[in-house]
Amino acid sequence: MRVGYKLFAEGFGPREIVDQAVRAEEAGFDFVEVSDHFHPWLYSHGHSGFVWSMLAAVAERTERIQMATGVTCPTIRVHPAIVAQAAATTALLSEGRFVLGLGSGERLNEHVVGKGWPNASARQEMLREAIEIIRLLWSGGYHSYEGRHLALEDARVFDLPEEPPPVIVAAGGERSATMAAELGDGMFGTEPSRVLTGAYENDGGDGPLYCEVPLAWAPDEASALDAARETFRFGLTGWKVMSELPNPVNFEAATALITRDHMRDELGFGPDPERHLAVIRQFAAAGYDHLCLVNSGPDPEGFFRFFEEELAEPVRALKRHDATN
Numbered sequence: 001m002r003v004g005y006k007l008f009a010e011g012f013g014p015r016e017i018v019d020q021a022v023r024a025e026e027a028g029f030d031f032v033e034v035s036d037h038f039h040p041w042l043y044s045h046g047h048s049g050f051v052w053s054m055l056a057a058v059a060e061r062t063e064r065i066q067m068a069t070g071v072t073c074p075t076i077r078v079h080p081a082i083v084a085q086a087a088a089t090t091a092l093l094s095e096g097r098f099v100l101g102l103g104s105g106e107r108l109n110e111h112v113v114g115k116g117w118p119n120a121s122a123r124q125e126m127l128r129e130a131i132e133i134i135r136l137l138w139s140g141g142y143h144s145y146e147g148r149h150l151a152l153e154d155a156r157v158f159d160l161p162e163e164p165p166p167v168i169v170a171a172g173g174e175r176s177a178t179m180a181a182e183l184g185d186g187m188f189g190t191e192p193s194r195v196l197t198g199a200y201e202n203d204g205g206d207g208p209l210y211c212e213v214p215l216a217w218a219p220d221e222a223s224a225l226d227a228a229r230e231t232f233r234f235g236l237t238g239w240k241v242m243s244e245l246p247n248p249v250n251f252e253a254a255t256a257l258i259t260r261d262h263m264r265d266e267l268g269f270g271p272d273p274e275r276h277l278a279v280i281r282q283f284a285a286a287g288y289d290h291l292c293l294v295n296s297g298p299d300p301e302g303f304f305r306f307f308e309e310e311l312a313e314p315v316r317a318l319k320r321h322d323a324t325n
Contacts, residue, residue, distance in 0.1 A: 001284065001289055001291065001315060001316055001317075001318045001319065001320075002030040002031065002208075002289065002290045002291070003029055003030055003031075003291050003292075003293065003312070003315050003316065004029055004030060004031040004032060004033055004066075004068075004210075004290060004291065004292035004293065005020070005024040005027075005029045005031075005032050005033075005292065005293055005295075005307075006032075006033050006034075006035075006070065006212060006292050006293065006294040006295070007020055007021055007024075007032050007033065007034040007035075007054075008035070008231075008294070008295075008296075009034050009035050009037065009047060009048060009049050009051065009054065010035065010037060010040035010041055010042075010045040010046075010047055010048055011040075011045050011046070011047060011231060012047055012300075013047050013049065014047075014049035014050075014053065014054050014057075017034065017049060017054050017058075018054060018057045018058055018061060020032075020300055021034075021058040021061070021062060021065065021067070022058075022061050022062060023300075023301070023304055024065060024304070025062045025063070025064055025065040026304075027304045027307055027308050027312075028307075028308065028312055029065060029307075030065065030066060030290075031065060031066035031067065031068060031099070031290070031292070032058065032065055032066075032067050032068070033067075033068045033069070033070035033101070033210075033212075033292045034051055034054060034055065034058075034067070034068075034069065034070060035051070035069075035070055035071075036051040036069050036070075036071065036072040036073070036109075037051075037108070037109050038077060038108075038109040038110075038112050039108050039109055039112070039247065039248055040248055041108070041234040041242075041248060041251050042231075042233075042234055042248050042251055042252055042255070043248045043249070043252060044230060044231075045231070045248075051069060051072070052086045052090065055067055055069075055090050055093075055094075055098070056089075056090065056093055058094075059090065059093040059094035059095075059097070059098070060093065062097075064097075065097065066097045066098070066099060067090075067094060067097055067098055067099070068098070068099035068100070068101050068168065068210075069087075069099075069100060069101045069102075070101045070188070070210075070212070070292065071101035071102055071103035071168075071170045071188060072100065072101060072102055072103070073102075073103055073104065073105025073106070073109065073110055073127075074102055074127070074130040074131075074134065075104070075105065075110075075123070075126040075127060075129075075130050075149070075150065076105065076110040076111075076113060076115050076117075076126075077105075077109060077110045077112065077113050079150070080129075080130035080131075080133040080134050080137075080150065080152075081133060081137060081152055081155050081157075083100075083102075083130070083134060084133065084134040084137040084138060084157055085137075085157050085159075087100045087134070087165055088138065088157050088159060088160050088161060088164070088165075089159060090165075091161040091164070091165045092159060092161050096161060096163065096165075098165045099165055099166050099168055100134075100165045100166070100167050100168070101168045101169075101170060101188050101210070102127065102130070102131060102134075102167060102168070102169055102170065102184075103127070103169070103170030103188070104120075104123040104124055104126070104127045104170070104176070104243075105123065105243070106242060106243045106244075107243060107244055107245065107246050108242075108245060108246060108247065108248075108251075111246050117244075117246075118149075120243075122149065124175060124176060124179065125148060125149060126149045126150060127169075127176075127179070128179060128183065129145075129147035129148070129149055129150045130150060131167065131169070131179075131183045131184070132145065132147070132183070133145050133147075133150060133152050134167070135164075135167075135183075136152070137152075137155060137156070137157045138157065138160060138164040140156075140160060141156060142154055142155065142156045143155060143156070166185035166186060166207070166208075167183070167184045167185050167186075168180075168184060168185065168186040168187065168188045168207075168208070168210055169183065169184035169186075169187055169188065170187075170188040170189075170190075171187050171188065171189055171196050171199075171200065172190070172196075172239045172243075173196075174195065174196070174199040177189075177196050177197075177199035177200040177203065177205075178199065178200075178203045180200055180205060181199075181200050181201075181203035181204050181205030182203065182204075184205075184207065185207045185208075186205075186207030186208040186209060186210060186290075187200045187205060187207070187209055187210070188210040188211070189209065189210070189211050189286075189288065190211060190212055190239070191211075191286075192211070192279075192282035192283045192285065192286040192288075193286055194286050194287060196286075197209055197286055197287035197288065198287070201287070208289055208290050209287055209288045209289050209290060209320075210288065210290040210292060211283050211286075211288040211290070211291060211292065212292045212294050213268075213279060213280050213283050213291050213292065213293050213294060214228075214232060214235065214266060214267035214268070214279070214294050214296065215267055215268040215269070215276050215279065215280075215293055215294060215295055215296070215297070215303075216228035216231075216232070216263075216267055216268070216269040216270075216295065216296045216297040217269075217270070217271070217276070217295055217297040217299070217302060217303040217306045218269070218270060218271065218297045218298055218299065218302070219271055219302070220270065220271065221269060221270035221271075222260075223297075223298060224269040224270045224271075224297050224298075225260035225261075225263050225264065225269055225270075226260055226298075227296060227297050227298040228260070228263045228266075228267060228269060228296045228297070229258065229259065229260040229262075229263050231296040232263070232266075232267070232294075232296035233255040233258040233262075233263070234251050234254075234255055235266070236255070236258055236262060236263075236266060237251070237254050237255060241254060267279060267296070268280070269297075271306075273306070273310035273311060273314075276310075276311060277311070277314055277315070280293075280311075280315055280318070281318065281322070284318040284319070284320060284321070284322050285321060285322065286321075287320050287321055288320065289320045291315065291318075293307070293311075
């Protein structure tokens with residue numbers, strides 16, 4: 001089992017994100033994952049740094065830890081040719097420690113360039129074309145591409161790593177899980193369910209399975225739930241809402257009636273490691289083998305110590321489909 005730490009770029013400024021990546025390496029995490037957003041989910045988050053700048057800084061300040069985008073939308077706000085170049089450069093700067101997570105995106109971030117927000121089927125088609133373009137450019141030489149949604153004209157990425165970075169495709173349903181099996185090197189999911197991982201495996205996928213595990217550490221349960229409500233309540237709206245709302249003000253309105261009691265069943269919280277491990281085991285039982293821990297608690301340093309002292313050993317002992325160990 002490989003264990004990661006989510007760098008919540010909506011909740012911290014760019015320098016703090018880089019510092020947290022360094023601390024995650026010191027704490028023994030295997031990888032860090034950072035979101036690629038233009039807007040934060042909520043006004044209270046207050047940040048949304050440029051992912052490629054932060055990754056470059058993390059690459060220079062760390063030695064061992066793997067880094068990933070969680071996840072990049074390569075279709076509207078940023079053309080896949082630019083993503084291919086940025087990912088190749090990041091792979092070189094990190095000396096092969098970079099993983100490119102890709103997904104169909106959220107209106108929250110993509111509408112800002114004024115190109116509209118396609119329906120879900122079109123977004124999946126666009127993601128497929130984008131992956132094909134990225135793979136094409138990573139093969140070396142000049143290439144052109146004419147798809148239904150995306151085009152490439154006489155383009156070449158000159159600085160390429162010897163081995164291209166793995167492509168992990170985000171899946172919110174069986175259709176995208178099939179795409180991950182067909183075009184990706186692994187899959188990224190968000191729910192502790194065998195539906196997605198099973199669909200991926202049944203369609204021939206045999207790569208790593210990444211997920212985000214929601215946690216909130218604090219010295220007492222009330223503080224943990226208050227912080228989780230403040231930071232992570234947007235996650236309770238569900239993917240169909242999360243992908244469609246255009247701005248933080250809409251998420252503020254959609255989550256106004258969510259209380260800390262609503263958060264109780266959604267994440268591990270408080271000081272008891274067993275409460276956190278119970279949630280983590282759900283994702284292991286669903287078949288994930290790359291568990292990215294998301295701390296929505298009020299104290300990142302406290303969480304790092306909690307991981308080192310209480311979580312690291314039992315989480316590493318887990319195996320895929322293991323709900324009891």
